[in-house]
Amino acid sequence: MTAKIEVSPEIKGLIFDLDGTISDTxxxxxxxxxxxxxxxxxxxxxxxxxxxxxxxxxxxxxxxxxxxxxxxxxxxxxxxxxxxxxxxxxKARPVEPVMEVIHRYHGQLPMAVGTGGGRQISQKSMHLIGVDQYIDKLVSADDVTHHKPHPETFLKCAELIGVAPKDCLVFEDGILGIQAAQTAGMQVVDVTKHYEVTIGQE
Missing domain, CATH: 1.10.150.240 (Putative phosphatase; domain 2)
Structure with a gap:
């Protein structure tokens, strides 16, 4: 059992990558x-x-x-x-420690998803694991000009939820996404420390 992901009291908005962060795709x-x-x-x-x-x-x-x-x-x-x-x-399963955060802060803090995936397939992915019941704000690859590690995806998320970048916490599993969050001036959690990654194990 991994430790619960803690969110600092000064955080006013949560932003989640999708693939490998919310859904183990x-x-x-x-x-x-x-x-x-x-x-x-x-x-x-x-x-x-x-x-x-x-x-x-x-x-x-x-x-x-x-x-x-x-x-x-x-x-x-x-x-x-x-x-x-x-x-x-x-076949994808939700990443439980991250879903626990989403359940815990649903209705408490505004939340958005910022992904490098296309809008249509990302919406389908969110629906398959049921996260669309909790988060309706999505910034996809179709919604930005510059992709991660450029901060545009996460800055647009912050704008959508009406929270200043410095008050946002990003959940990410990729190096480029972590860089994007840092460049945007946001705090970031590397979720790979909280669950078992099984890439390449068939």
Whole structure:
């Protein structure tokens, strides 16, 4: 049993990443990327996955093109990966220590989700684990110009919930997301310290 995540009394708003933070979707994303990349002769390792976590769909393919000197159509590969993910996303389980925070502060503090995923699939993911009953504010990859580690996603979340960035606490599992929160001047919790991450374990 992991320790309860504490929230400091001066915090006035909570912001959550989605994949790997509220919903344990990362193993499903990883398998989908691994299979999609294999079709183009790329070995998609867990290290590579962690390095690219938080980057939206098509820009991830652009990064792979640079890293492996390929000329893959981002939409073609991205869409095949996303389709496989969508077919398996029902297997994701909520990250219990983070859901406990959401239940505890529902109706007490304003909350938003800030994700690098597209709006449609993020809404579906939130619905599947039931978090949409508690949080209706969402900033997705479709809603910003600059993605994590740029702070725009989290700054828009703060604006949506009407809380100054310095008074927001962000829950994240990715390096880029943690950097984004810090750059936005927000406090941040690395949720990977609170649950068992199983990426790459099939």
């Amino acid at each position: 990362m193993p499903i994303h990883y398998i989908a990327w691994k299979n999609a990349a294999a079709r183009y002769g790329i070995e998609f390792t867990t290290e590579l996955f962690e390095q690219l976590a938080g980057i939206p769909l098509y820009p991830t393919v652009e990064k792979l093109n640079k890293l492996f000197n390929k000329n893959i159509d981002p939409q073609e590969m991205g869409d095949s990966k996303e389709q496989e993910y969508e077919n398996n996303m029902h």
